[in-house]
Amino acid sequence: MSWFSHYNYWIVIFLMMIGLYIVICRDNLARKVIGLNVFQTSVFVLFISIGAVRGATAPILAAGFTEYANPLPHVLILTAIVVGVATTSLALALIVRINEAYETIDEDQIQAMDSDGKPWNI
Amino acid sequence: MLAATAVALLCVRGLFVASMLTGIYSLLSTALFVLLDAVDVAFTEAAVGAGITTVLFLAMLSKIPSRSERSQAFNFQPLPFLVVLLTGGILVYATQDMPEFGDPKAPANLHVAPKYIIESEKETGLPNMVTAVLASYRGYDTLGEVTVIFTAGVGVLLLLGRKRRRVLGESVEE
């Protein structure tokens, strides 16, 4: 077990840190959705890399192969990607509605408007 | 390379450019999934990431005025960076307990996966294990996922489907 044998986790963690930083730091709501997508992809990579087996091939039966990668994470991530795009579209729809109501998609400005006591006109 | 794209995604300024870079990002992750033998996942990511997500982002961008993107440069904020760094450090420390990359003896590969690999052909007659597991063994999961997608579609239709009506100068919905 060498020190370098966990590099897949390090890549995942690096991507996850970037996604988290975008979500925390950027005020723009659309930016936050992009950050969430990056975060999501890091989780996908984590699952797939757990399921990968050295020297194996893709989990479709074929003559001459006996080692296959673990199909279970693939199934989970397959559904997760499509659900991810559905939820992303929902988030984008919310952004469009927020923009119509507040005329901005900047988080600070939205909070400033709310604290002004201005009534919601949704 | 994926990481470099992510860094650029962090630093880039315009929203339009950022939405195009998400296209590249999903494209590179597709190649990564092919490399890791996850063919079905790569297929999905290629279809979804390049086609749907880009189009949806652009459609969203065309509905919001471009001035709402304050032309701010990448401003460095130390406290969130520290928090993120701390989280990452803890996670790196935690990976020392994780199994090695590609280890056939990893716990995730020992529990039910051999059963799927060996018996799915016999029990369902399908060479593609992913489809077999997706549709047959984990049918409940898939039913739930389809329900989630359906619900998201209904939600988007509820949020955006109506024509906007104006009453007394205020935008009133529903």
Add this chain to the structure above:
Amino acid sequence: MMFAVATMAILLVIGLMLVRAFVGPTFVDRILAINGVGTATVLLIALLGFLTSRPEFLDIALLYALINFVGMLAVLKFFRFGDLSAGDE
């Protein structure tokens, strides 16, 4: 063996294109570079299928070649009209 060399070359291509996509001074430069990355990725996926001796997986490359075109048209339409619902007449 040749496949490995070609894969390395395509990876290099993607890297160079990405540099252009990141520094590109105008929007169209970036779109051009992204188009190039798309084509190179199609080739990369095809080569990877041969490299792992499972060339049945060309479906992904085929799909990507198709989808890349759609994404490109969407980006260009947004760039020219600022709206995706513009009609034909």
Add this chain to the structure above:
Amino acid sequence: MIVVDLISWFLIIFGSSFCVIAAIGVLRLPDYFSRIHAVGILDSVGAGALILGLMLQAGLTLVTIKLLMILVIIAITGPTATYALARAALDSGLKAELDEEDGSSSS
């Protein structure tokens, strides 16, 4: 058979080297309209030679048909996308929204 192998390897190396040349061109050429030509190399010669080499390598199977389809798709979409890009750039350049470095040296 060895002849076919040699030809296919030659085509693969040829195509990938042209891809690298195209990428260097995209990176190094001075303005936008000349970069379009570099991408043209990637779409036509690079992808074409590479996929032809892979076709020779695969033999006459379903794989060859799929490779042929990929080749046709790239051969049609590549020039179309490049044309649309050049058109878009030209239109926006005429409206003087582009940077100064574009259009000045090319037209």
Add this chain to the structure above:
Amino acid sequence: MKNNFIVREVANLFIPIIVLFGFYVQFHGDFGPGGGFQAGVIVAVGIILYALVHGLQKTRQLILEVYIRFLMAFGLLLFAATGLASLILGGEFLNYSVLGSDQLTGQHIGIILIELGVGITVAAVMVAIFFAFVGRDAK
């Protein structure tokens, strides 16, 4: 694309290919990579390409939204109905072995039906989301 002859013609050429490829992925998913999720997305992309090239108005006349909403629910209900059918025929919920004469045919019928349901729902939801986004009158 307004008055852009080449792009329009090439897109007209590619729309049937994309949709055909989607159906190929749908029904070939048992043997190669692919399945309902991917097929639904690909078919939706084909329709989106039509909308991009010919404008939203024309696409809406071509594909009525009533049908899309119907198909959204129909796919999900097809999925659930397959499960219920196996329940009625004496198995457990979503255990397709009882659908056919023996186990293998039963499983095959069940998986094809379920993939079809998934594909219909995903395609309809994606098209509906795209229409909802683009059809929204801009600010």
